[in-house]
Amino acid sequence: MDTAFAPEDIAFREEVIEFFDSAYDDELDARLNNPDPAIFQPAIVEWQKRLNERGWIAPGWPKEYGGTGWDDTKAFIYESERASRGIRDVIPFGLKMVGPVIYTFGTDEQKERFLPPILSSDEWWCQGYSEPGAGSDLASLKTRAVREGDEYVVTGAKIWTSYAQFADWIFCLVRTSTEGKKQAGISFLLIDMKSPGIKINPIVSIDAHHSLNEVEFNDVRVPVANRIGEENQGWTYAKALLAHERTAIAGVADSKRGLELIKGFAREEVNAGKRLIDDPLFQKRLSDIEIDLMALEFTELRVLASVAAGGAPGAESSLLKIRGTEMQQAVQELMMDVAAHYQGVLPGGPDPEVLGHGFGTKAFKSYMYGRASTIYGGSNEVQKNIIAKAVLGL
Amino acid sequence: MNFDFTEEQVMLRDSVARYVQDDYDWETRVAIANSEEGMDRARWQTFAELGWLSIPFAEEHGGFGGNAVDVMVVMEELGKGLVLEPYLATVLLYGGLLQKGGSAELQAAQIPSIIDGSSLGAFAYLERQGRYELADVKTSATASDDGFVLNGEKVVVLNGANADQFIVSARTSGEQSDEQGISLFLVPADAAGLERIDYRMMDGQRVANVVLKNVKVPAGNLVGELNAGYSLIDQVVMEANLALSAEALGIMQQLNAKTVEYTRTREQFGVAISSFQALQHRMVDTFISYEQAKSLLYRAVCALTDDQEDEAQAIHALRVLLDKAGKHIFGEAIQLHGGMGITDELDIGHYAKRLMMINTTFGNGDYHQAQFNALRYN
Numbered sequence: 001m002d003t004a005f006a007p008e009d010i011a012f013r014e015e016v017i018e019f020f021d022s023a024y025d026d027e028l029d030a031r032l033n034n035p036d037p038a039i040f041q042p043a044i045v046e047w048q049k050r051l052n053e054r055g056w057i058a059p060g061w062p063k064e065y066g067g068t069g070w071d072d073t074k075a076f077i078y079e080s081e082r083a084s085r086g087i088r089d090v091i092p093f094g095l096k097m098v099g100p101v102i103y104t105f106g107t108d109e110q111k112e113r114f115l116p117p118i119l120s121s122d123e124w125w126c127q128g129y130s131e132p133g134a135g136s137d138l139a140s141l142k143t144r145a146v147r148e149g150d151e152y153v154v155t156g157a158k159i160w161t162s163y164a165q166f167a168d169w170i171f172c173l174v175r176t177s178t179e180g181k182k183q184a185g186i187s188f189l190l191i192d193m194k195s196p197g198i199k200i201n202p203i204v205s206i207d208a209h210h211s212l213n214e215v216e217f218n219d220v221r222v223p224v225a226n227r228i229g230e231e232n233q234g235w236t237y238a239k240a241l242l243a244h245e246r247t248a249i250a251g252v253a254d255s256k257r258g259l260e261l262i263k264g265f266a267r268e269e270v271n272a273g274k275r276l277i278d279d280p281l282f283q284k285r286l287s288d289i290e291i292d293l294m295a296l297e298f299t300e301l302r303v304l305a306s307v308a309a310g311g312a313p314g315a316e317s318s319l320l321k322i323r324g325t326e327m328q329q330a331v332q333e334l335m336m337d338v339a340a341h342y343q344g345v346l347p348g349g350p351d352p353e354v355l356g357h358g359f360g361t362k363a364f365k366s367y368m369y370g371r372a373s374t375i376y377g378g379s380n381e382v383q384k385n386i387i388a389k390a391v392l393g394l
Numbered sequence: 395m396n397f398d399f400t401e402e403q404v405m406l407r408d409s410v411a412r413y414v415q416d417d418y419d420w421e422t423r424v425a426i427a428n429s430e431e432g433m434d435r436a437r438w439q440t441f442a443e444l445g446w447l448s449i450p451f452a453e454e455h456g457g458f459g460g461n462a463v464d465v466m467v468v469m470e471e472l473g474k475g476l477v478l479e480p481y482l483a484t485v486l487l488y489g490g491l492l493q494k495g496g497s498a499e500l501q502a503a504q505i506p507s508i509i510d511g512s513s514l515g516a517f518a519y520l521e522r523q524g525r526y527e528l529a530d531v532k533t534s535a536t537a538s539d540d541g542f543v544l545n546g547e548k549v550v551v552l553n554g555a556n557a558d559q560f561i562v563s564a565r566t567s568g569e570q571s572d573e574q575g576i577s578l579f580l581v582p583a584d585a586a587g588l589e590r591i592d593y594r595m596m597d598g599q600r601v602a603n604v605v606l607k608n609v610k611v612p613a614g615n616l617v618g619e620l621n622a623g624y625s626l627i628d629q630v631v632m633e634a635n636l637a638l639s640a641e642a643l644g645i646m647q648q649l650n651a652k653t654v655e656y657t658r659t660r661e662q663f664g665v666a667i668s669s670f671q672a673l674q675h676r677m678v679d680t681f682i683s684y685e686q687a688k689s690l691l692y693r694a695v696c697a698l699t700d701d702q703e704d705e706a707q708a709i710h711a712l713r714v715l716l717d718k719a720g721k722h723i724f725g726e727a728i729q730l731h732g733g734m735g736i737t738d739e740l741d742i743g744h745y746a747k748r749l750m751m752i753n754t755t756f757g758n759g760d761y762h763q764a765q766f767n768a769l770r771y772n
Contacts, residue, residue, distance in 0.1 A: 004700040073395045283767040291711040298689035388674035
């Protein structure tokens with residue numbers, strides 16, 4: 001048992017720090033966090049292109065497809081440094097979701113066509129899994145794809161589609177058969193968002209922001225060549241992806257960053273004549289979260305180490321998802337309490353001087369939208385069903 | 395980065411696990427708990443023959459030269475069987491103080507008899523008023539012509555009823571709560587003026603209050619530097635916290651496994667109660683508590699062996715989480731076992747009682763959280 005960093009890891013950390021110092025600055029940070037989509041969307045693409053130029057856009061990908069070839073220690077170091085600076089993670093839909101499905105299960109033509117623009121961020125992807133009638137019971141999805149010659153005709157609707165309004169492509173689970181078990185008749189399709197018959201209906205979420213959408217498909221024609229793998233085998237491909245998605249959702253490094261922010265504010269903020277950080281009740285709430293997070297960080301490392309040793313993330317990823325999202329919400333709640341009266345300020349309102357630019361608004365947005373984290377990626381209750389079955393054998 | 399045990403550690407773990415499974419079944423454990431001494435000296439001898447008593451000691455004294463991971467491996471397996479023999483008190487506390495602070499003469503005289511199982515020890519550190527503050531010491535040691543004279547009373551001395559030798563903390567200078575001015579002395583159990591009041595704890599431990607009335611000890615029995623005993627105590631207790639936490643983890647593993655197994659066989663309303671989602675989710679929650687506790691134990695052990703982060707913070711954090719996880723896990727274990735969960739007959743309650751005793755040894759969750767907060771936020 002040994003978690004000490006080797007000299008090469010320490011050198012790697014220096015390299016990462018040097019890169020972030022030179023490639024990321026306050027001006028970019030402000031644009032990335034601007035609520036106006038006309039500003040933050042191009043900023044995301046710009047930042048991701050810088051990462052791609054450095055060769056670090058896809059740490060999890062195999063080297064032959066443009067990945068970094070980092071081991072889990074290096075990936076951990078990179079992730080820690082990124083999050084500790086409050087740099088937002090890459091948009092996951094292309095890089096962390098469909099990309100791995102394409103290089104694992106796709107044809108050579110599909111790899112050649114789709115992987116390069118994912119790496120270069122020239123094409124924006126969104127995810128078409130959930131439906132108005134299929135949320136946590138994902139396999140009950142009803143969007144139909146009927147084969148007509150070299151094409152499928154797709155009809156139905158997807159929902160909770162993040163940033164569909166920016167997307168060039170959507171990866172979808174569609175029903176190609178109603179025979180047998182409901183998981184057996186699902187196929188995995190890549191669909192051009194410019195196809196005739198697609199309509200996007202925006203959904204404004206509880207944080208007063210528009211990131212979610214409903215996407216309608218009315219007789220949308222999709223080439224059969226855009227199907228991943230075999231017809232009716234889409235569930236298998238999606239499942240491999242879901243475990244990775246859940247591991248990523250845990251967001252331990254970002255929660256740590258949130259706690260550091262809170263501590264920084266609590267050292268400045270004065271409450272009844274003394275610093276908030278010196279209030280024993282506040283300290284207890286802080287350390288309740290911090291200690292759980294210290295544990296979760298090592299749980300994540302243990303999962304990563306076992307994955308690196310050849311295992312696939314299985315039911316452990318459900319554990320990470322449950323605790324990780326619970327921790328995120330705990331951090332967000334504490335952040336709201338730190339913001340006090342300013343916690344409800346909408347964008348454009350005054351800033352609490354000490355708390356820094358837009359703190360109240362940020363706290364409000366992340367707290368309110370953060371409610372989604374225990375729901376998406378398969379609700380935490382569904383994750384518990386998975387652990388009960390796969391780990392406890394119940 | 396790896397979380398694997400070495401080949402030697404795997405062998406050690408398997409050796410203890412096999413013994414607990416084959417030779418320390420529940421009926422045996424109950425019989426030992428109810429025996430006069432509350433432990434089995436013949437088994438202690440077996441532990442010596444298997445080499446377990448030599449683990450933390452240096453090779454020059456015939457020890458194995460093991461580190462915190464080796465101790466963790468042993469304690470986790472001993473925890474699974476609720477083993478009563480005084481490994482913590484004799485090997486890790488009494489032995490740990492000698493190994494880390496004893497003079498060459500004391501080490502040569504005492505350590506081999508710990509390793510060969512012929513001598514049982516105890517660390518008498520706690521006083522009535524001290525609660526969890528290790529520095530709160532009123533017991534006095536006054537220098538005399540050829541050594542020291544000890545007066546005072548130590549309470550809840552682990553293994554106190556069976557120890558052949560004590561190491562006693564006593565004040566040689568300073569005020570009652572000063573860290574400076576505490577010294578440690580080796581005192582034989584049969585020393586003139588030493589009186590024991592033996593009693594039992596709810597987890598089967600045999601402890602004692604030790605009353606010292608003008609007990610004379612030679613100068614050579616000083617363990618560590620005069621007046622500087624606290625840092626030695628701190629270091630040994632720090633590692634003992636890890637060992638206790640490993641024991642707790644073994645207990646929690648057993649409670650979870652036994653509860654899952656029970657719900658699969660227990661039928662109500664015509665079906666196994668494990669089929670109820672309300673119960674499944676509770677068992678998933680205790681599984682998560684266990685995994686989180688395990689992660690923090692690994693983190694604290696790595697902090698101690700790798701020097702990568704503040705070990706005191708990591709250990710305090712561990713004890714905070716274990717307090718919560720332990721109560722969560724044994725609470726659910728009792729609840730899911732239904733009426734049987736509250737009987738003396740079933741082992742569940744005994745695992746719970748041991749966890750509760752571990753939670754008060756060297757500080758409960760609140761104590762450790764206050765320490766953690768002070769180190770981290772002040």
